Amino acid sequence: MGLIKTKGLILAQNNMGDYDKMCTLLTPDLGKIGCSAKGARRAKSTLMAGTQFLCFGDFLIYKGASSYHINSCEPIEIFYNLRLDIDKLTYASRVAKIVNDVTDENQNTYRILQLTLNTIYMLSESDKDMEFIYSIFKIRLLSIIGFRPIIDRCTNCGSKENLRYFSFKDSGFKCESCGRQDKGAVQISDTTIKAIRYIIMADAKKIYSFDLSDENKQELKLVSKIDLNDCLDREYEWLVLTYILLLGDAIKQIEEYIKEIDEKK
Numbered sequence: 001m002g003l004i005k006t007k008g009l010i011l012a013q014n015n016m017g018d019y020d021k022m023c024t025l026l027t028p029d030l031g032k033i034g035c036s037a038k039g040a041r042r043a044k045s046t047l048m049a050g051t052q053f054l055c056f057g058d059f060l061i062y063k064g065a066s067s068y069h070i071n072s073c074e075p076i077e078i079f080y081n082l083r084l085d086i087d088k089l090t091y092a093s094r095v096a097k098i099v100n101d102v103t104d105e106n107q108n109t110y111r112i113l114q115l116t117l118n119t120i121y122m123l124s125e126s127d128k129d130m131e132f133i134y135s136i137f138k139i140r141l142l143s144i145i146g147f148r149p150i151i152d153r154c155t156n157c158g159s160k161e162n163l164r165y166f167s168f169k170d171s172g173f174k175c176e177s178c179g180r181q182d183k184g185a186v187q188i189s190d191t192t193i194k195a196i197r198y199i200i201m202a203d204a205k206k207i208y209s210f211d212l213s214d215e216n217k218q219e220l221k222l223v224s225k226i227d228l229n230d231c232l233d234r235e236y237e238w239l240v241l242t243y244i245l246l247l248g249d250a251i252k253q254i255e256e257y258i259k260e261i262d263e264k265k
Helices: 080-084 086-102 110-125 130-144 176-180 190-201 214-232 236-246 248-264
Strands: 004-016 020-026 032-037 056-063 068-077 163-167 172-175
Touching: 004 086, 004 110, 020 086, 020 110, 032 056, 080 086, 080 110, 086 110, 086 130, 086 214, 086 236, 110 130, 130 190, 130 214, 163 176, 172 176, 190 214, 214 236
Parallel strands: 032 068
Antiparallel strands: 004 020, 004 056, 020 032, 056 068, 163 172
16 A cells, blocks of 8 residues: 655545545645545544545545545644634635635646635635635636636737727737627726736735725626636636535534533643
């Protein structure tokens, strides 16, 4: 049995049998993998804490016939504040759902994992507008997975001046003249254009280090929502509601675990 040491984030979990779990683990170099956690639902299991939804930790795993198996795990960050605020947990669940959909096994998912952890950390630890964080996450993620929009010129005529529209059909900015002819394009402010450029080009650790007015946040929200749904060909607001409902049992287990920790203090 060859043990593999990796860091990972639990994107999802499902109960198996009376005491086991099947976890979806996002790793930096193995991609997204399915891992069984034998006995993880037992009250005194050493796997209980590390296999909770959205727990980031160090994992020792080994590969079986059809999936990986978790031998041991040590939590690094459980994002405690998410468990205390249903709105924070809802947005974090949205992030997990999207990442779960765009990743697969045997991918180098280092950048996606980095973005996901930064996003969940901001949701958990900051007071920043959560919808704004979510919009930034979607735009950055799309650029990582191959849907980077054209942001330095008009997608139609190539002009670098007077960019005023975002075209979903042509995936990028359009000048005022070309944008008016694109019925699917939305007009956005110069500030929002600069924000989109920053989100795509900035260092991974700095993408959340700016703010916008409420009006610009609404423009960013519109662009990120429509672009995500168009690029991935699905309506995410409905799918995320289903995902959150499916996580009901996982959330209950998290609450029980936190209660157990508090009683020991």
